[in-house]
Amino acid sequence: MATVTHDQALANARHLLAGQPAAALAQAQAIIEVVPTSAAAHRLAAHALRALGREDEAQAASLDAVGAAIHDPEMIAAALALAEDRLPDAEAALRGRLRDDATDVAAIRMLAEVAGRIGRYGDAEKLLMRAVELAPGFGAARANLATVYYKQNRFAEAVAALDSVLGDDPDNPAHANLKAAALGRIGGYDEAIALYEELTRRFPGHAKLWMSYGHMLKTVGRQDDSIAAYRHALATDPGLGEIWWSLANLKTIRFDAADRSAMEAALVDAAPTDEARADDRLHLHFALGKAYDDAGDHAAAFRHYAAGNAIRSAQLGYDPADTRATVDAIIAHFPAERFAAMAGAGAPDPDPIFVLGLPRAGSTLIEQILASHSAIEGTMELPDIPALALSLGRDAKGDPRRWVEALADLPSDALAELGRQFLARTAVQRKTDKPFYIDKLPNNWLYLPFIRLTLPGAKIIDARRHPLDCCWSNFRQHFAKGQAFSYGLEDIGAYYRDYVRLMAHIDAVQPGRVHRVIHEALLDDPEGEVRAMLSYLNVPFEEACLAFYANDRAVRTASSEQVRRPINRDGVDQWRPYDAWLDPLKAALGPVLEAYPGVPLLAD
CATH class of the missing domain: 1.25.40 (Serine Threonine Protein Phosphatase 5, Tetratricopeptide repeat)
Structure with missing residues (x-):
């Protein structure tokens, strides 16, 4: 024809x-x-x-x-545009295809990939749901849908989608790997570890698989096995910087001269001219910072920390003005009168306990102490409050950053519905019948009015640590995701200052609603501070809270190994050897540094 x-x-x-x-x-x-x-x-x-x-x-x-x-030549051209990251060209071609035939399943799936690459996960999800509706057996679309769920922090749905995909393609390692990662985010550690064990048996030379396996072992407290997995990964690929950083991030091991030499050699191989190796370089710099700190060479350590931070800062492009603007908006939109007018709204359930503050401020220690109580379940750092708040801003104002204005406009029934959504979304994290559970996401401090209005029965604990110790600890920490403020000394100082400014406002307009734990006070008087926390939470004192280090629960954060030891002062004054390089941080902190642990004036 x-x-x-x-x-x-x-x-x-x-x-x-x-x-x-x-x-x-x-x-x-x-x-x-x-x-x-x-x-x-x-x-x-x-x-x-x-x-x-x-x-x-x-x-x-x-x-x-x-x-x-x-x-099909048109589809080949669209696929080539995708491969070359010419997303506008790919989108235009695919939309043209779909105008001619809205049921072109291949074009629908490719357009979903375009949407996913630019972060429009809601659009990607709708497209993929349509593709699966038209062709339920389209495994690639189902796998893409699982990835979109994962990217939206909807881990239980990702697991369900992957179960379906793996049912048709049980030997696919990429799908099994994503399922293991998703299981780890909803507390399915045993199944995740079993998947990683099978994958590492099948692919013994796959360094990143061994690294992911090491992460999961670390989470459940199997530190020796975790180290062995990381070392196996390094034997396979000694230049993969993230593995070196994973070892450093255990916090409890010390690198030796041979490790430093191996990392320096890997850093030379990952030359600055090779843009594709930027992630390797930044991970190696952070790990070498830890290695030289172990050796007492603080000048070399700071040089590497500064280099790693510079790479990551350039990647993320954080603007401290955004955080300041959000705090300004909260203070302007939520005076005492606004909270009073909206009192009684929201979902009244008392189940959640929010532990918040800056990262590296002792929140994981507080969580571990509370999770050792018979009435309180520890979960992990849950992403749901920011996700709900930003979705509110996007849906109501067309801009996720305008969630504060959107929240101020909401009627009581809408506030209650948002609270119920949080409770429903986090239900998957609850593995026991304990009446209370912890959401330990430090960044929730920026969403305090959202929490107070949608979940008025929830308790809130503010973990606060000396500004220099806290900010320095952030500067030498590479986070797996987020925390864009932490990669510059001035940015960290400004962020800490805005945090204190907002917390002072909440203390003034909602007195007694937030319980503050000063980290150094907790180290000095553990029993007194623990009793005060439990009294605030209206639960009786239990000795198990003082023996928190015996709790074998899984811990995902960078402090996972530190909270498996009795209270100690190892982290106090770690900034002092680096004092000569911290003037930019001190200047950014300003009166907050002088006032600690008190609260400075709002008008800073």
């Missing part, structure tokens, strides 16, 4: 489709007999079969169309 005849036949089939689906199907099948790679003919057959009520056959025809798309 010549090309012209092929096009005419397609046009005739489309004409028949509206009133004569059986004839359209016959025409489409005739085209397929001659041109089996005609994706358009397979889609027409799917349309006709649906019109005839033959849904199973229609879905199969849609899948045949996907397979035939690899021969």
